[in-house]
Amino acid sequence: MSKTTAANIQRLTERGVVEIFPGGSAALAERLATCDRPLRIKLGIDPTRPDLHLGHTVALRKLRQFQDAGHVAILLIGDFTAQIGDPTGRSEARPRLSAEDVEANSETYLAQARKILDFETPGRLEIRRNSEWLGQLTPSQIVELQAQMTVGQMLAKEDFSQRYASGTPIYLHEFLYPLLQGYDSVVLQADVELGGTDQKFNLLCGRDLQQWRKQPQQFGLLLPLLEGLDGFQKMSKSLDNYVGLTEDPLSMYSKLEKVPDNLVPKYFELLTNWSLAELPDNPRERQIVLATELVAQYHSPEAAERAKQAAREIVKTGSSDATAAIPEFSLAAVNFPAKLAYLLREAQLCKSVGDARRQVENGAVRLDGEKFTDPSQEFMTAEELGDRVLQVGKKRFLRLVP
Incomplete structure (x- = not known):
């Protein structure tokens, strides 16, 4: 049995939700209130980059809310579909990634997802990779899958229709993406799928393919896209308007x-x-x-x-941009293990080791805001210090980079 209380239902179906289909929030609320088993909640993430930003966490947080309400979160790593590339929101085909790049990105995604999802409670999280089943499809099975959708339906997708009208090439493998992503819902027997508002076409494909396979059709739960720090464009690393989860x-x-x-x-x-x-x-x-x-x-x-x-x-130094005001210092030339006083001299924040000792003992040295009082404090590796800010007094700062 799930633990979906009335308060949980309202939170799941209303806070931060743009649309639920079919039937709206009332239909999903009724399903949650009457279910006799935990529902299976799917979130697919294609590991096309090695890191996550706050925009990615909107869906991850909603997935965690379903976990906390007693349901089963399915974090689907699209290691197969990432090699095709989601055409959503694209004016041209995405560059194709190698299997090696996708796998490396997958590992970093999972490490960062631990900051949000419950990885510990038994039965509350399934981590799947769609290469498990998509990589096993035979040519005849792929043809059968393609037979479930027409070219007209594909061209009704806004991104495809715009590219077709402008004469921008649409490659056949791109038509496979929404079909394969929808087939994931069939294999996983998803009850609910989460996605951004730009993913509605893909979520509807999942419903269509579940109907084809005579399965109960999933609810689609659409979440808003998070604007970045520029205030109007979708948060994106390529636009440099993002906040990364691994930032210091x-x-x-x-x-x-x-x-x-x-x-x-x-x-x-x-x-x-x-x-x-x-x-x-x-x-x-x-x-x-x-x-x-x-x-x-x-x-x-x-x-x-x-x-x-x-x-x-x-x-207080007069800079209008705190992060831009900090110059960088590479730790590549530092011999580790390294004592704090030695590091301060090497970074030229202090004139000598003696000067560094005095600054530390006087309480003028901080690392990411934490005061250090022992000049003999030892650091073992560059990674231990990387992307942290070393400060002496009120006006001398360096960002340490590995």
Whole structure:
């Protein structure tokens, strides 16, 4: 039996949800209220890049909400479909990835997904790769799959219709993507599939193929796309308007405290558990609370407080952009293990080891906002220090890079 209470149902079907089909939120709410078993909730992610940003977490957080309500989350790694490339939102074909690149990206995705999903509770998470079944399809099975959809239906997809009208090539393998993605729902026997608003066509394909295979058809639950820090375009690494999950606390904080005022409520709604009725009235205070909350989520409350303090100190130097104000220092030439005093001299933040010792003992040295008082503090590897900010006094900062 699931643990889907009335409060959980409202949260699952209303907060941060754009559309539920068929039947809207009332139909899914009824299904959740009357189900006699945990539902199977599918989220597919194609590992086309090695890292995740906050835009990806919107769907992951909704998947976690279903887990917490007692349902089974299915995190589908599209290692096969990633080699085709989702044509959604594309004005031209995606570059094809190698199997090796996809596998490497998959591992980093899973490591980052642990920050959000419950990997520990037995029976609450299935991690699947669609190469398990798609890689085994025979030519005759692929032909049978293609026979379930017409060229006219494919061209009704907005991205394809625009490319066709403009004379931009559409390759045959791209037509396979929504079919194969829909076939995943058949194999996984999904009850609900999550996706962004740009994924509706793909989710409908899943329903059609389940009907073809005489399975109960999944609900489609569409979530909003998160605008990036520029305030109007979808969050994307290629547009450099993103906040990455693996960014250091100071970089993450400094970006988030500058989220445009009009987007702050949306960020709270999609990225936190805060009640929107309890947000601070002051717009600047909202930005600070948002930045602190999200850094605490993905690092720790202590790291969030240190990042807040460090950001304030950097702003005192007169820079309007805290992250851009910090020059980088490569750790490649540093001999590890390395003591803190030696590191400060090598980074030219102090004139000598003696000067470094005095600065540390006087409480002037911080790493990502954390004060150090032992000049003999030893660091074993460059990776231990990478992407952290080393600070001496109020005006000298360096970002350490491996």
